[in-house]
């Protein structure tokens with residue numbers, strides 16, 4: 039099953055490679071990984087999207103906790119959470135595509151953020167599956183380029199990951 | 202950290218001197234090392250100090266192994282010092298060996314000057330990157346201001362919680378810069394706080410299950426040794442009256458000559474230990490990690506249901522390979538101490554009169570029946586030296602009180618089976634990584650820690666050649682180690698697998714062109730002996746350990762049976778109760 043794991047770690051050189059190295063050394067799946075400093079510049083926050091059996095996920099959490107640079111780990115799937123990912127898609131916008139792309143973008147509540155003679159660049163946020171759905175809804179031949187950030191996650195309500 | 206208000210920090214030191222003073226603050230007695238360009242400043246500072254002894258090895262791998270053995274034998278943090286590049290990479294095998302067995306080490310490695318990092322400078326390797334998967338933690342010191350605090354953290358991390366090696370990589374320019382020395386007294390790390398005390402509710406739950414058990418079994422490992430909890434374990438085991446087995450890493454945690462001890466378990470464990478492990482109804486695992494060499498085929502192990510209690514300081518050891526019912530995260534000393542207290546208090550009545558006393562008696566009868574099969578018997582009438590016989594005699598001659606280091610192979614298993622360890626920290630071997638070559642440097646580290654103790658290195662003719670250069674170190678530092686080579690002219694453990702599983706095709710497992718070990722030992726300035734007849738085994742050992750050779754290193758080359766195999770054996774993929782026994786062949 040897919041899990042979203044949030045963690046806080048020391049904002050130090052090498053901390054990211056410890057996490058990445060752990061996943062490759064122990065052959066854990068890693069679907070996406072995002073990381074950036076938090077409002078406290080000594081801490082970085084990471085969101086990892088992974089999948090595995092309950093036993094594997096339990097080991098992943100324990101192994102992450104064991105890393106000396108990791109301050110706190112939370113499996114967002116243990117409660118209610120919100121997930122968001124940003125995607126930029128460059129699509130063909132020639133002939134009939136020009137109207138079609140604008141319409142699809144509106145339906146999915148995206149925004150066109152760059153316009154050129156033959157193309158649009160669309161910005162879209164949402165859960166990973168919404169972004170997938172958008173790409174599926176587009177005519178494949180119209181997609182010129184895509185870039186996704188990977189998911190960020192946060193607990194709902196007063197579920198807070200902080201030290 | 203520099204604190205201008207602190208009068209003792211006024212003195213400016215070079216980075217190299219700071220390193221030395223940190224080691225002094227940590228009360229380090231031995232540094233095992235090898236010099237080179239990137240650590241020349243540190244070596245210059247060593248030249249003028251008297252706080253610790255620097256032990257010059259002949260290969261960096263041996264420096265780390267010796268420091269590792271020092272830690273295994275004493276419980277202190279071992280220290281090694283190597284130069285950048287090849288010095289650092291030579292140390293990696295030693296570091297990985299210590300990591301797999303959770304041994305506390307601080308390895309200081311030189312690095313090219315900070316401005317040259319990343320420039321493919323002479324003797325540059327990314328030591329932090331290379332060692333990342335085989336250290337508990339590592340550091341690259343980027344500012345002299347952080348040097349002392351980093352070394353403090355390194356010792357703290359290495360020695361606390363589940364111990365492990367920590368690498369501190371120090372660029373050469375930092376060792377030449379000046380800074381005031383001040384050593385932090387304590388370490389506060391928000392990201393590292395090992396749990397020591399076990400959950401009381403879980404401990405009581407575990408005790409209730411233990412006291413209600415019909416076929417209980419204690420299974421303990423390296424955690425008892427690492428956590429210095431042998432005393433508590435003995436008390437607990439005697440109080441409960443349960444059978445107990447030790448892993449390879451746990452030997453000596455419980456006295457092997459005691460009746461409740463059923464021997465080592467696992468791939469080469471005794472029949473009684475493996476059968477009891479398989480058939481018990483309540484299993485109490487303490488500081489042991491359900492290694493694949495211990496439980497055999499996991500599906501076979503799970504085919505019998507049992508309740509498992511698991512005590513370990515590292516949560517990730519629990520429910521990793523085997524799902525457990527009652528996890529207890531905590532330091533063995535604290536958890537076993539609490540259990541012993543409860544057995545004298547709240548649980549006294551239940552412990553004095555267990556509800557299943559009759560069932561436990563029947564369980565012991567069963568265990569004695571397994572034990573009576575004498576799975577470790579071997580041919581005592583052979584006119585070729587049997588390796589098992591050498592170890593039995595070694596045990597007798599040293600009165601069971603020596604420190605035994607070992608290399609990796611059949612000889613290691615025989616040492617584990619036939620030398621009965623009654624005390625912790627006496628059995629020094631590489632279990633997790635299984636590193637051939639550790640035996641001799643391990644013996645050096647132990648002998649330096651305990652100059653008056655009897656130290657024997659049980660090895661094979663293949664393993665000993667992987668760090669043979671250390672005979673020179675032994676000479677320089679007058680280390681009277683006794684090397685017991687079980688020379689079967691084969692990589693015996695490899696040959697055994699080839700015999701059993703590869704149709705006797707002994708591919709590249711014969712040790713051809715062996716040196717004359719007697720002459721080799723003599724060339725290094727030691728005493729060499731070749732022993733070819735069973736009747737010469739005991740006299741040779743007596744001479745080697747006798748008063749005349751007390752101060753000398755003795756290299757004993759026992760020509761042993763080439764075809765002897767280690768039994769019992771749980772073949773790969775088989776279950777614990779599916780052992781091959783000696784008489785079955």
Ligand SMILES: Cc1cc2nc3c(=O)[nH]c(=O)nc-3n(C[C@H](O)[C@H](O)[C@H](O)COP(=O)(O)OP(=O)(O)OC[C@H]3O[C@@H](n4cnc5c(N)ncnc54)[C@H](O)[C@@H]3O)c2cc1C
Nearest residue numbers: 422423424428449450467468469488490514533632633635
């Ligand atoms: C040729 C060969 C054959 C082998 N055959 C066998 C065999 O037949 N049988 C066998 O047993 N092994 C065998 N081994 C060794 C095996 O590979 C493992 O190294 C060994 O079984 C692991 O021992 P352990 O479970 O005690 O764990 P260790 O590696 O010693 O780990 C110790 C455990 O204790 C925990 N711990 C540490 N400190 C504390 C503390 N203070 N409090 C609480 N917990 C703590 C750690 O977190 C860890 O989980 C063999 C090795 C070789 C090379």
Ligand SMILES: Cc1ncc(C[n+]2csc(CCOP(=O)(O)OP(=O)(O)O)c2C)c(N)n1
Nearest residue numbers: 610611612637661662663664691692693694
């Ligand atoms: C560095 C290293 N290389 C290879 C191995 C694989 N291996 C395990 S035991 C063994 C043979 C050891 O032979 P020897 O030292 O003669 O001991 P014996 O088994 O004959 O007692 C080998 C090659 C290892 N454990 N370590």
Ligand SMILES: [Mg+2]
Nearest residue numbers: 661662691693
């Ligand atoms: Mg051999």
